[in-house]
Amino acid sequence: MTGLxxxxxxxxIIGKHQEEKTPLLSILQEIQERWRYLPGDVLGYxxxxxxxxxxxxxxxxxxYSFLKTEPAGEYVIRVCCNAPCHVxxxxxxxxxxxxxxxxxxxxxxxxxxxxxxTTSCLGVCGVAxxxxxxxxxxxxxxxxxxxxxxxxxx
Amino acid sequence: MAKIVEEMKEGTGQKKLVTIYLxxxxxxxxxxxxxxxxxxxxxIKIPTLCYFEGLTPWGGxxxxxxxxxxQPNLVASCVTDVREGMKIKTSSKKVREARKTNLxxxxxxxxxxxxxCDRNGSCELQDLSYxxxxxxxxxxxxKKTYEVDRSSPSIKRDANRCILCGRCIRACQEIQxxxxxxxxxxxxxxxxxxxxxxxxxxxxxxNCGQCILACPTGALSEVSHVEMVWEALEDPEKFVIxxxxxxxxxxxxxxxxxxxxxxxxxxxVAAFRRLGFDRVFDTNFAxxxxxIEEGTEFINRLQKGGKLPLITSCSPGWIxxxxxxxxxxxxxVSTCKSPQQMFGAVAKxxxxxxxxxxxxxxxxxxxMPCTAKKFECQRExxxxxxxxxxxxxxxxREAARMLKExxxxxxxxxxxxxxxxxxxxxxxxxxxxxxxxxxxAALRSVYEIVSGKTLESLDFYDVRGMEGVKEATxxxxxxxxxxxxxxxxxxxxxxLDQIKEGNSKYHFIEIMACPGGCIGGGGQPIPxxxxxxxxxxxxxxxxxKNLSLRKSHENPAIKQLYEExxxxxxxxxxxxxxxxxxxxxxxx
Numbered sequence: 001m002t003g004l005x006x007x008x009x010x011x012x013i014i015g016k017h018q019e020e021k022t023p024l025l026s027i028l029q030e031i032q033e034r035w036r037y038l039p040g041d042v043l044g045y046x047x048x049x050x051x052x053x054x055x056x057x058x059x060x061x062x063x064y065s066f067l068k069t070e071p072a073g074e075y076v077i078r079v080c081c082n083a084p085c086h087v088x089x090x091x092x093x094x095x096x097x098x099x100x101x102x103x104x105x106x107x108x109x110x111x112x113x114x115x116x117x118t119t120s121c122l123g124v125c126g127v128a129x130x131x132x133x134x135x136x137x138x139x140x141x142x143x144x145x146x147x148x149x150x151x152x153x154x
Numbered sequence: 155m156a157k158i159v160e161e162m163k164e165g166t167g168q169k170k171l172v173t174i175y176l177x178x179x180x181x182x183x184x185x186x187x188x189x190x191x192x193x194x195x196x197x198i199k200i201p202t203l204c205y206f207e208g209l210t211p212w213g214g215x216x217x218x219x220x221x222x223x224x225q226p227n228l229v230a231s232c233v234t235d236v237r238e239g240m241k242i243k244t245s246s247k248k249v250r251e252a253r254k255t256n257l258x259x260x261x262x263x264x265x266x267x268x269x270x271c272d273r274n275g276s277c278e279l280q281d282l283s284y285x286x287x288x289x290x291x292x293x294x295x296x297k298k299t300y301e302v303d304r305s306s307p308s309i310k311r312d313a314n315r316c317i318l319c320g321r322c323i324r325a326c327q328e329i330q331x332x333x334x335x336x337x338x339x340x341x342x343x344x345x346x347x348x349x350x351x352x353x354x355x356x357x358x359x360x361n362c363g364q365c366i367l368a369c370p371t372g373a374l375s376e377v378s379h380v381e382m383v384w385e386a387l388e389d390p391e392k393f394v395i396x397x398x399x400x401x402x403x404x405x406x407x408x409x410x411x412x413x414x415x416x417x418x419x420x421x422x423v424a425a426f427r428r429l430g431f432d433r434v435f436d437t438n439f440a441x442x443x444x445x446i447e448e449g450t451e452f453i454n455r456l457q458k459g460g461k462l463p464l465i466t467s468c469s470p471g472w473i474x475x476x477x478x479x480x481x482x483x484x485x486x487v488s489t490c491k492s493p494q495q496m497f498g499a500v501a502k503x504x505x506x507x508x509x510x511x512x513x514x515x516x517x518x519x520x521x522m523p524c525t526a527k528k529f530e531c532q533r534e535x536x537x538x539x540x541x542x543x544x545x546x547x548x549x550x551r552e553a554a555r556m557l558k559e560x561x562x563x564x565x566x567x568x569x570x571x572x573x574x575x576x577x578x579x580x581x582x583x584x585x586x587x588x589x590x591x592x593x594x595a596a597l598r599s600v601y602e603i604v605s606g607k608t609l610e611s612l613d614f615y616d617v618r619g620m621e622g623v624k625e626a627t628x629x630x631x632x633x634x635x636x637x638x639x640x641x642x643x644x645x646x647x648x649x650l651d652q653i654k655e656g657n658s659k660y661h662f663i664e665i666m667a668c669p670g671g672c673i674g675g676g677g678q679p680i681p682x683x684x685x686x687x688x689x690x691x692x693x694x695x696x697x698x699k700n701l702s703l704r705k706s707h708e709n710p711a712i713k714q715l716y717e718e719x720x721x722x723x724x725x726x727x728x729x730x731x732x733x734x735x736x737x738x739x740x741x742x
Contacts, residue, residue: 040350047349048741053333054349055357062338062351069350 009034010042014049024052024060028067036076037068065119073108073115075153077101078132081118084125093129093141094118100150113153175241189231189242190218198244201253201282203260204319205232206368207683208669209328215319216256217282220244228252254286260317261288262295263342264371271315271372276680278370279317296342305355307532308377308525309363313345316373322346322365329669331644332475334359346373358478358741360643362471362667363525363549363676376525376677379546380556386517386545387430393509394517396431397497397576398422400438400587401523401672402550404693408679408686409554410564415689417697420569425562426521426553427570436572437520438579440497441586441595443715444468445706447732448490448592449599450723452662456633461485463638463653463660466592468492470530471667471676473736475643480650481738489733493586494520494527495536497576498543499731504719505576506539513539519546521553523587523675526667535734549677578711581612581704584697589641589671590617590624591694593664597628597637599707605631612704618695620670620688623648625660636660642669 013030017023027046032038038061047054061067065078079085079094094116098104101114108115124130127139138149169184176196183192188211193200204215213233220231223241228249231242243249261283268274303311318337323346326332334357338347348357366374386394407416426434452464467473467488476487491499497520502513520527524547530536531544548556557564571577582598585591594614601609616626617637622645625638638660640646646665652658668675670687673694698704706712720728 043350053327053336055333055336055347058347058349058351059336059338062347063340065340 006042007045010045011049014046018050024050024057025064028057028061032067036072036074037070040069043069065117071108074113075133076115076117078117078119078122080120080122080124080128080130080132082121082125084121085129088128089141090129092143093131093146096143096146097131097150100147172236172238172240174236174239177242177244183236185236187236189220189222189229189234189236189240192236193220193231193242193244200231200244201285202232203278203282203317203370204321206321206324209321209324209368212320212324215260215317217253219249219252219256221246221249250286254288257282257286258288258292261291262293263297264317265297265314266291272310272375272378273315273369273372273680277372300345303353303355304377305353306359306361306377307355307529308361309354309359309366310375310377311346311354312373312375314373315371316346317371318344318346319370320346321368321370322374325364325368326359329364329642329644330360330362330475330667331647332358332360332362335365358739360471360474360478360667361526361529361676362643364668366525366676367678367680367682376549376552377528378552379519379528379548380552382546383519383548383556386519391515392517393432393511393515394430394519395433395435395501395505395576396426396519396521397435397437397440397494397501397544398426398521399494399523399672400441400584400591400694400697401675401678401690402521402553403697404587404673404690405523405550405678406521406554407564409551409558412565413689414686415693417693418564419697420571421564421567423572424567424570425557425564428562428567429556429560431519433573433576435497435501435576436579436583437493437497437522438583438586439576439709439711440493440500441583442579442706442709442712443496443500443732444490444493444586445582445592445595445599446712446716446723447496447728448488449596449603449706451488451490452596452600453604454724456635456661463658463663464488466490466596466664467734468586468592469665469667469672470524470526472643472646472665474526474529474739475646475667476650477736477739478741479647480654483650483653484736484738486653487736489729489735491536491732491734492527492530493583494522494544494547495530495734496732498531498536499538500715501576502539502541502543503731504715507719513541517545518543519548520544521548521550523550523672523678524668525549525676527677538731550679551677554679575711575714578709580706580709581698581701582706583709584701585694587672588618588691588694589666589669590614590619590639590664591671592666593617593637593639593662595706596662596664598705601628601630602705603707609705617664618691620684620691635662637662637664639664641666641671641674643667 017026043057047057103109122130129141130139171182172185190200200218202218204212211232213230218231219228221243298314300313335346338345386392403419407418423434465487467490498518501518506513527547531547536543582595617624617639623640628635636659673690674687
């Protein structure tokens with residue numbers, strides 16, 4: 001991902017957070033929001049700009065499941081796989097999504113629309129099993145409800 | 155460790171003491187030390203994995219757990235400081251069971267093929283498994299299936315054997331300030347990785363190998379040249395020449411059970427002769443040559459207003475570091491090749507011609523305390539003889555293994571001499587192996603050449619020792635010459651930044667990538683700790699003291715080399731064979 005305009009935008013994002021005590025995570029989050037993933041050359045650029053070793057930037061970028069280092073689909077579906085969701089059927093949720101989207105965990109649909117992932121606790125155990133599609137959280141998932149939800153995005 | 159403990163005990167005069175109870179025994183230890191350090195002072199060696207002398211304690215492996223009265227859980231002794239009145243149980247049943255269980259959990263995803271591992275016999279995980287009486291795998295877990303990273307010319311990375319103790323990372327960051335690796339991913343997928351998940355060979359790794367010395371298991375080891383060397387030795391068509399670095403003679407005894415700091419020059423020569431080398435020569439010869447070339451370069455820059463400070467170029471880890479992180483200082487770095495490469499270039503030209511041998515039929519093998527030398531000998535610039543000047547570079551560890559494979563016990567060897575003429579050297583070359591050595595050797599020659607006077611004392615104590623950055627001023631013919639010595643790249647950064655900011659007060663700087671200099675190099679026997687480094691350094695100066703010739707410019711073989719072949723120091727032929735250039739590399 002190159003081009004002057006892109007780096008101008010990134011400079012702007014960095015500028016916004018530079019004064020923070022630990023600006024890296026906010027910057028990565030905002031870049032991710034803007035381009036849906038963190039391209040390698042952008043990580044290198046951020047590393048140089050913040051004077052943080054790029055191995056460390058890479059460590060942060062790969063630690064958080066909400067940060068992505070590979071291009072993702074328009075909608076990233078994250079299925080919670082922690083204990084409460086697990087006992088309430090998150091395995092079936094994942095199966096249904098795989099069947100409906102025709103992709104496996106970690107893959108992106110051919111039309112570039114959906115990426116399917118698992119994630120740690122979303123903090124909504126009361127409505128387990130749960131998933132997120134981009135910023136929206138959905139709970140009490142059943143096969144039918146999943147189909148209805150997907151229809152909103154297709 | 156022992157040294158640190160000693161220093162701490164010496165320092166206890168000023169420090170407040172606290173009373174603690176170790177397994178019921180009342181002891182007084184300095185305030186502010188960790189339980190682990192306190193135990194060490196009292197002769198109790200707590201088992202550890204992620205703890206490594208000289209690095210920030212991390213508390214990640216949970217092997218050093220101890221019981222502290224009043225605390226509900228066991229504590230990691232490496233990251234818990236002592237407090238007044240603390241009652242500590244260092245090996246209660248609870249402690250032993252916890253340690254063993256934690257170890258067993260580490261083993262649950264560890265390959266159980268110790269026989270096939272580079273660290274078989276020197277692995278801390280293996281040792282602890284034995285000590286803790288692990289005789290079965292209680293928790294057979296999912297294994298990792300990473301491909302072994304062989305992309306680097308120096309360092310092999312097998313993430314399957316990694317226990318994620320982070321010692322390599324801390325060595326790379328805290329000692330070397332290179333930051334080539336860090337933890338990536340999380341959970342079961344956690345991994346020590348270069349940036350962007352790149353292979354190590356494409357990263358900013360400078361090949362120093364300090365990570366190998368820090369690694370408790372076989373996750374990191376050198377890329378082996380052993381098989382290639384065996385093959386060359388077997389080949390009747392090849393004339394195989396050996397050069398041994400200054401630091402090898404004071405460390406190769408260790409794998410044979412000799413105490414650190416034993417000088418084994420004669421035995422080492424005999425052993426390698428028996429291994430089948432056609433000539434056993436000495437890198438020290440080339441170290442003397444380096445001093446003549448680099449000394450001349452320094453004098454020229456000093457007298458003709460060239461770029462100063464001049465920085466030494468013997469350490470290939472430092473050179474790659476400079477190419478990545480300080481390319482703007484490239485012109486400050488001496489154009490001299492390292493002794494290893496000068497040796498190769500001279501062997502395959504001057505010596506090959508002397509013997510009437512085609513350099514193509516000559517194989518030059520080096521034994522180095524270094525992993526970066528493997529990278530260096532493969533650099534494109536290192537083909538002055540028309541072919542690769544140094545073919546293979548073995549670490550001290552690999553060389554010891556070859557001797558053992560052949561059934562040669564170094565201890566039983568007679569004392570023999572290096573071959574002539576590339577085996578003749580002086581004490582100035584000997585001290586190259588220790589931090590400050592190149593500077594001292596250079597000063598001995600530069601002083602006498604410039605002033606025309608004889609030095610009263612050859613010993614420049616100011617540049618010796620384990621202090622991170624050392625400095626001295628030497629009056630050479632009326633000029634106050636400021637010199638500095640840095641070892642480990644973290645220390646190097648300090649004086650490099652001064653140059654960058656334009657406020658360096660030095661004329662001449664020695665930089666060695668590894669702590670202690672070459673004697674503490676990444677290719678040295680494991681373990682290599684502060685104590686052992688200091689013993690090897692003592693031995694280096696002992697070698698120097700025992701030699702009759704102690705100044706490079708008095709080496710008769712070097713004089714002959716210039717007369718018969720090279721012409722003038724820094725002359726055209728010298729430049730073509732003994733000097734090199736550098737290239738900026740990406741900072742990623």
